[in-house]
Amino acid sequence: MPSLVPTDHKAEIVWIGSVRGADTIRSEPRATLTLTFDGAVEEGRHAGRNRASCSRVTSQHPKGTEIANVRQLCIVSGEEMVTIAADLGLDALDPEWLGASLVLRGISDFTHVPPSSRLQGPDGATLVIDMENRPCTLVSREIETDRPGHGKGFKTAAYDKRGVTAWVERPGSLKVGDVLTLHVPDQRGWQP
Numbered sequence: 001m002p003s004l005v006p007t008d009h010k011a012e013i014v015w016i017g018s019v020r021g022a023d024t025i026r027s028e029p030r031a032t033l034t035l036t037f038d039g040a041v042e043e044g045r046h047a048g049r050n051r052a053s054c055s056r057v058t059s060q061h062p063k064g065t066e067i068a069n070v071r072q073l074c075i076v077s078g079e080e081m082v083t084i085a086a087d088l089g090l091d092a093l094d095p096e097w098l099g100a101s102l103v104l105r106g107i108s109d110f111t112h113v114p115p116s117s118r119l120q121g122p123d124g125a126t127l128v129i130d131m132e133n134r135p136c137t138l139v140s141r142e143i144e145t146d147r148p149g150h151g152k153g154f155k156t157a158a159y160d161k162r163g164v165t166a167w168v169e170r171p172g173s174l175k176v177g178d179v180l181t182l183h184v185p186d187q188r189g190w191q192p
Contacts (some may be wrong), residue, residue: 025099045099074101
């Protein structure tokens with residue numbers, strides 16, 4: 001019996017980017033993304049099979065500990081970006097400010113897709129959703145740089161709408177316009 005079930009939920013890639021520098025979260029737009037087991041070939045900041053632990057996992061690992069890299073990609077929802085922009089008083093939210101790898105359109109409540117779900121592209125490239133990506137001050141600074149007075153509210157506006165982190169399960173390539181199919185774990189919700 002399969003552990004992952006394909007769904008009828010599909011998402012179109014409407015934007016692709018990569019974070020090239022180690023000192024910035026700002027993405028640079030791209031037309032395609034080549035994926036390996038190390039993440040996106042074009043990625044600088046988030047590529048690699050391993051990474052140093054950050055403040056998000058200090059309950060499990062002291063900061064700087066080498067751990068598996070399940071944050072190779074940052075995937076956000078175009079629909080959720082519209083809501084965040086409106087809450088910030090902006091006409092639009094630039095995915096470059098978010099350090100986005102992919103902006104998808106078509107899956108509602110995207111930030112809360114179950115962890116361990118898969119997004120599979122036309123050539124079989126498969127991304128594993130790790131978990132919700134929390135809003136951070138790095139994005140606030142990017143917004144403030146381009147739109148002074150609008151970045152301070154980002155963490156509040158993006159709460160529950162910041163998208164997810166993901167890692168590459170199967171290499172391949174993605175391009176703007178590709179449609180990804182969502183596969184979810186075949187299990188009941190946790191009931192502690």
